[in-house]
Amino acid sequence: xxxxxxxxxxxxxxxxxxDVGGVLDPLAADILRRTGFLFEPSLRGHWxxxxxxxxxxWENERATWAAEMLTAxxxxxxxxxxxxxxxxxxxxxPPHRHAYRP
Numbered sequence: 001x002x003x004x005x006x007x008x009x010x011x012x013x014x015x016x017x018x019d020v021g022g023v024l025d026p027l028a029a030d031i032l033r034r035t036g037f038l039f040e041p042s043l044r045g046h047w048x049x050x051x052x053x054x055x056x057x058w059e060n061e062r063a064t065w066a067a068e069m070l071t072a073x074x075x076x077x078x079x080x081x082x083x084x085x086x087x088x089x090x091x092x093x094p095p096h097r098h099a100y101r102p
Contacts, residue, residue: 010078017052018049028070028073035062038051
């Protein structure tokens with residue numbers, strides 16, 4: 001699952017689970033743990049995933065949060081489009097109008 005450019009990939013697997021692939025250094029692993037990902041021992045090292053059966057909304061929020069935190073730490077991150085939580089529309093406050101009278 002490692003991308004050719006060395007990015008960290010957060011994807012939804014065929015079974016519906018959210019997995020992380022790529023080379024993780026200690027900081028990236030800590031960020032993933034803090035955002036709710038589990039590190040399960042496997043034959044090839046660790047399987048990094050979110051807990052099962054927490055619901056798609058929860059999984060999407062955690063995956064998006066992890067991607068944002070990893071990006072802020074300057075890691076190249078690929079996040080599946082179906083995992084991305086769109087930020088709510090931000091509306092600018094109306095301009096302040098002064099009642100200035102000469």
